[in-house]
Amino acid sequence: MPKTAYVRTKPHLNIGTMGHVDHGKTTLTAAITKVLSERGSGTFVPFDRIDRAPEEAQRGITINLAHVEYETETRHYAHVDMPGHADYVKNMVTGAAQLDGAILVVSAVDGIMPQTAEHVLLARQVGVDHIVVALNKADAGDEELTDLVELEVRELLSAHGYGGDSVPVVRVSGLKALAGEARWTASVEALLDAVDTYVPMPERYVDAPFLLPVENVLTITGRGTVVTGAVERGTVRVGDRVDVLGADTETVVTGVETFGRPMESAQAGDNVALLLRGVPRDAVRRGHVVAAPGSVTPARRFTARVYVLSAREGGRTTPVTTGYRPQFYLRTADVVGDVDLGGTAVARPGDTVTMTVELGRDVPLEAGLGFAIREGGRTVGAGTVTEVG
Ligand SMILES: Nc1nc2c(ncn2[C@@H]2O[C@H](COP(=O)(O)OP(=O)(O)OP(=O)(O)O)[C@@H](O)[C@H]2O)c(=O)[nH]1
Numbered sequence: 360m361p362k363t364a365y366v367r368t369k370p371h372l373n374i375g376t377m378g379h380v381d382h383g384k385t386t387l388t389a390a391i392t393k394v395l396s397e398r399g400s401g402t403f404v405p406f407d408r409i410d411r412a413p414e415e416a417q418r419g420i421t422i423n424l425a426h427v428e429y430e431t432e433t434r435h436y437a438h439v440d441m442p443g444h445a446d447y448v449k450n451m452v453t454g455a456a457q458l459d460g461a462i463l464v465v466s467a468v469d470g471i472m473p474q475t476a477e478h479v480l481l482a483r484q485v486g487v488d489h490i491v492v493a494l495n496k497a498d499a500g501d502e503e504l505t506d507l508v509e510l511e512v513r514e515l516l517s518a519h520g521y522g523g524d525s526v527p528v529v530r531v532s533g534l535k536a537l538a539g540e541a542r543w544t545a546s547v548e549a550l551l552d553a554v555d556t557y558v559p560m561p562e563r564y565v566d567a568p569f570l571l572p573v574e575n576v577l578t579i580t581g582r583g584t585v586v587t588g589a590v591e592r593g594t595v596r597v598g599d600r601v602d603v604l605g606a607d608t609e610t611v612v613t614g615v616e617t618f619g620r621p622m623e624s625a626q627a628g629d630n631v632a633l634l635l636r637g638v639p640r641d642a643v644r645r646g647h648v649v650a651a652p653g654s655v656t657p658a659r660r661f662t663a664r665v666y667v668l669s670a671r672e673g674g675r676t677t678p679v680t681t682g683y684r685p686q687f688y689l690r691t692a693d694v695v696g697d698v699d700l701g702g703t704a705v706a707r708p709g710d711t712v713t714m715t716v717e718l719g720r721d722v723p724l725e726a727g728l729g730f731a732i733r734e735g736g737r738t739v740g741a742g743t744v745t746e747v748g
């Protein structure tokens with residue numbers, strides 16, 4: 360049976376949970392949906408409906424991005440639960456690229472761990488301007504220790520330009536909230552209030568030509584290929600012609616949905632699924648971009664200012680030279696690129712340098728676009744495009 364159409368009654372924002380493995384992101388995500396469903400604004404999504412892949416259940420970790428939706432009194436949210444495990448930072452970057460604000464989950468028992476810091480750095484780089492901290496497992500943490508963890512987290516955020524002194528830090532217990540303990544369901548409510556008030560509604564460029572970076576691709580039997588992601592700018596409706604950049608094809612949008620509900624028109628900021636006419640499932644991939652015809656010219660050469668992470672930050676121990684070929688994370692794409700520093704110049708860990716990059720394929724690029732550089736499973740640099748071509 361077709362579901363009822365999505366009715367836009369409140370401002371919509373994209374948020375998500377990030378942080379180190381096992382600090383409780385998925386548990387907190389489930390708890391948020393439970394607390395809100397009891398208020399009558401949303402559906403409870405249990406833990407095993409978020410981590411639902413067999414490998415996730417078996418290993419007890421999140422691997423894939425999972426999306427849930429809920430409403431507070433003032434806003435409608437799409438929430439992406441991101442993996443914390445070091446092997447899946449790739450997926451985390453894709454999730455973070457769609458966010459208006461992030462909930463950084465830090466275990467009050469364990470404090471800052473490597474992916475706590477890595478995720479903060481990556482969030483900064485892909486354009487997440489606001490972070491709210493959930494000091495989770497507060498039910499199990501010692502108060503004095505938790506105070507120390509809070510100080511540490513504020514310092515970390517300040518070091519990355521997040522204004523750690525003013526960031527809301529809320530002590531919560533996802534686990535106990537899920538169990539319905541009043542003290543802790545109240546803590547989750549307090550966290551949501553902090554998100555509502557601290558994360559501003561971003562400016563939405565609804566009048567710009569439509570652009571959606573593809574996060575995922577699915578097949579709906581009998582209907583065709585569907586791409587999902589957050590609309591970066593513009594609007595789209597059924598019947599619109601679009602370019603699929605990366606797949607190098609032009610097609611027509613034959614369906615627009617959000618969380619399974621049809622939409623008349625999707626706009627900048629919406630988290631959507633677009634049904635594309637006649638596009639084979641294997642022609643389109645994460646990292647491709649769906650855009651208004653002719654509105655963007657993809658390129659593979661650009662100049663950027665890049666910060667090379669120090670070894671202490673988890674980066675390289677040896678300098679970068681011309682000829683270096685790491686992976687570049689741009690929007691939802693992950694593309695290999697050749698680095699040119701100009702002659703024999705070197706970039707040591709801790710340096711900020713200008714470099715020219717030649718990507719392995721064409722990607723929609725523009726000045727100001729932030730990106731991360733990774734190599735062998737770790738983040739080694741962070742940069743901003745200064746010039747295309
Ligand atoms: N005591 C306590 N344990 C918690 C709390 N939240 C989560 N846990 C436990 O911590 C473990 C990890 O929880 P998850 O929610 O899977 O953690 P995660 O951050 O989503 O992990 P990844 O997605 O794999 O990075 C589980 O055993 C949870 O039951 C909490 O508030 N208090």
Ligand SMILES: [Mg+2]
Nearest residue numbers: 384385420421
């Ligand atoms: Mg998880």
